[in-house]
Amino acid sequence: MADIRNEPVVVIGLGRFGSALALELAKRGTEVLGIDSQPKTVQSLVGQLPHVITADSTDIEALRQLGVGDFHRAVVAIGTDIQASILTTSLLSELGIPDIWAKAVSGQHRNILTRVGAHHVIAPEHDMGERTAHLLTGRILDYVEVDADFAVIKTKPPHDVVGMPLRESRLRSRWGVTVVAVKPEAAVGGRRPGFTHATPDTVLSYGDLILVVGPVDNVERFAAAE
Numbered sequence: 001m002a003d004i005r006n007e008p009v010v011v012i013g014l015g016r017f018g019s020a021l022a023l024e025l026a027k028r029g030t031e032v033l034g035i036d037s038q039p040k041t042v043q044s045l046v047g048q049l050p051h052v053i054t055a056d057s058t059d060i061e062a063l064r065q066l067g068v069g070d071f072h073r074a075v076v077a078i079g080t081d082i083q084a085s086i087l088t089t090s091l092l093s094e095l096g097i098p099d100i101w102a103k104a105v106s107g108q109h110r111n112i113l114t115r116v117g118a119h120h121v122i123a124p125e126h127d128m129g130e131r132t133a134h135l136l137t138g139r140i141l142d143y144v145e146v147d148a149d150f151a152v153i154k155t156k157p158p159h160d161v162v163g164m165p166l167r168e169s170r171l172r173s174r175w176g177v178t179v180v181a182v183k184p185e186a187a188v189g190g191r192r193p194g195f196t197h198a199t200p201d202t203v204l205s206y207g208d209l210i211l212v213v214g215p216v217d218n219v220e221r222f223a224a225a226e
């Protein structure tokens, strides 16, 4: 099966969000074509991104010449210029790109992007604000909402689930959550091990880190328990 990580990605708009995304993809071995309308922005990335070019993405001929239509995945990372973001997304859709991601700066922007052909819309500032709220309230060390009302959190186990195998702590019936992975506090051979899958036999200790999945209310109640 083809590894999706190796499929090239075109990133349009190399501002703070787009450039961070493009550089991270390149670092992980994905081939990236970066496009921005500002020559200065493009210049600043030459040497860091192997393929980076100045072009106006609202010009369909320019997109065709760059072979953008041959990509399977594209990210429209233009935020401030909403008109350019919408037009670019609709042109990518017209070129038949099967997996279009676009960045939105408002709810209205999000709706329009979906209507003109974006398959995934991300709203980094809005989502990060919501996520930070969850991190600020309670003992949640990391929080990802994977669907409406379903989340994965990183936290420490409350007192009454430590010292016994997970199967005996009745997490599902009491809290409606599942512990999927554990990073033990105890060092093995001088090094702290990474996360491993939790099993019914796993026994948690106070300082362990755990990944817990479940409905948002349930994981939050669980993380707030002493």
Ligand code: ADP
Binding pocket: 012, 013, 014, 015, 016, 017, 018, 035, 036, 037, 038, 041, 055, 056, 057, 058, 077, 078, 079, 080, 081, 084
């Ligand atoms: P951020 O908040 O991530 O920095 P911005 O919306 O400020 O996002 O930046 C978007 C980038 O998109 C800028 O570098 C800008 O030059 C670029 N951009 C804007 N319009 C176009 C366009 N028509 N074609 C290509 N790039 C564009």
